[in-house]
Amino acid sequence: MGGGAGAVVTRGLLAVAAASLAIAASPARSSAHPLHTTLADVSIGADGALRITLRAFIDDFSAAVARHAGKARPVDFAIADPDIASYVAATVLIEDSNGRAVPLVWSGARRTGDLVWVTVRAPTIHSLKGIRVSYSTLFDAYRDQVNILQTNDGGRRRTVLFTASDGRASKSIL
Amino acid sequence: MSELAAYLQLGFHHITDLRGADHILFLLALAAIYRFRDWRECLWVATAFTVGHSLTLALAVTNVLTIRPALIEFLIPITIVATGIENLLVRDHVRPFATRRYRPVLAGVFGLVHGAGFANYLRSLFVERIALPLFGFNVGIELGQICVLILTFSAFFVIDRMIAMARPSRLLAAGPARARAIVVSSVVLVVAARWAVERAPW
Numbered sequence: 609m610g611g612g613a614g615a616v617v618t619r620g621l622l623a624v625a626a627a628s629l630a631i632a633a634s635p636a637r638s639s640a641h642p643l644h645t646t647l648a649d650v651s652i653g654a655d656g657a658l659r660i661t662l663r664a665f666i667d668d669f670s671a672a673v674a675r676h677a678g679k680a681r682p683v684d685f686a687i688a689d690p691d692i693a694s695y696v697a698a699t700v701l702i703e704d705s706n707g708r709a710v711p712l713v714w715s716g717a718r719r720t721g722d723l724v725w726v727t728v729r730a731p732t733i734h735s736l737k738g739i740r741v742s743y744s745t746l747f748d749a750y751r752d753q754v755n756i757l758q759t760n761d762g763g764r765r766r767t768v769l770f771t772a773s774d775g776r777a778s779k780s781i782l
Numbered sequence: 783m784s785e786l787a788a789y790l791q792l793g794f795h796h797i798t799d800l801r802g803a804d805h806i807l808f809l810l811a812l813a814a815i816y817r818f819r820d821w822r823e824c825l826w827v828a829t830a831f832t833v834g835h836s837l838t839l840a841l842a843v844t845n846v847l848t849i850r851p852a853l854i855e856f857l858i859p860i861t862i863v864a865t866g867i868e869n870l871l872v873r874d875h876v877r878p879f880a881t882r883r884y885r886p887v888l889a890g891v892f893g894l895v896h897g898a899g900f901a902n903y904l905r906s907l908f909v910e911r912i913a914l915p916l917f918g919f920n921v922g923i924e925l926g927q928i929c930v931l932i933l934t935f936s937a938f939f940v941i942d943r944m945i946a947m948a949r950p951s952r953l954l955a956a957g958p959a960r961a962r963a964i965v966v967s968s969v970v971l972v973v974a975a976r977w978a979v980e981r982a983p984w
């Protein structure tokens with residue numbers, strides 16, 4: 609066998625070895641690369657109280673709510689309002705300017721297409737100043753989950769990102 | 783944090799996340815044939831990918847274009863396989879850049895496919911104000927790609943030196959960069975082919 613042919617064979621064997629290694633090392637099951645995100649808008653509502661409207665993809669959210677409630681994954685993503693309220697209360701935590709936990713009051717949930725919209729209120733909070741938020745929704749489901757929190761304080765908009773590495777740590781939102 | 787900075791961070795995080803390796807694998811496939819001194823050419827190709835990617839993303843989130851997610855998830859690894867095959871089959875990668883304009887075009891076309899990959903997510907989530915999140919997200923992706931390419935080229939530089947020092951004579955008939963390109967392309971091709979089979983929409 610000549611030198612040129614030998615080089616071709618060597619390169620071919622190298623490619624086969626590399627390919628075999630890749631097959632052995634690649635994950636058993638691949639998934640596409642989705643964005644695992646939820647989005648929450650925080651503002652002072654028309655009634656003067658703090659309002660949070662959280663939107664999430666219904667498939668992931670309903671599975672997490674059911675898991676939190678100790679129930680089976682729901683068919684057609686149907687989840688009960690009390691279970692949603694319980695999950696949101698466990699993963700969206702508000703602290704007032706004195707560091708005290710603020711109870712959230714259920715306002716309702718609706719579904720549009722792939723999204724579920726959940727609204728809760730904090731009737732005792734009338735300003736965003738000094739408020740801190742912990743936003744760990746779906747961190748139990750995905751390690752690459754990123755929760756986006758947007759505030760609108762009299763037209764001044766700010767955005768805070770919460771990643772799984774933040775855990776349940778609270779952050780200032782202004 | 784400003785809105786722009788937040789979405790820029792989101793795009794950067796998305797492209798550099800090792801748990802979702804689609805984009806990183808595609809960048810590896812794009813970069814595999816280049817040597818350290820070819821970085822400008824590779825950056826041009828990666829930017830063409832971003833342009834294609836941004837175009838589809840913009841069309842998809844504004845509802846001008848609607849594509850089945852399952853089809854896109856299948857096509858993404860196909861673009862990686864195609865790039866890997868091109869790397870293995872086209873041996874003469876050292877021709878002057880002017881005669882190889884097809885590669886940025888190829889990257890741009892494949893970018894169109896990748897952009898549709900997460901358009902559904904952005905479109906669903908940002909129903910009111912999409913322009914700023916979209917812009918910030920794309921800038922973050924471009925910056926993330928540059929970081930991935932810097933790391934890739936640094937690794938290629940070291941690997942090429944190691945291969946040259948080891949002097950496996952037959953392998954070196956085509957040069958250390960070619961040997962490294964064959965290994966990287968083969969690995970990327972096989973992993974992506976497996977993903978394509980797993981994600982086949984039929």
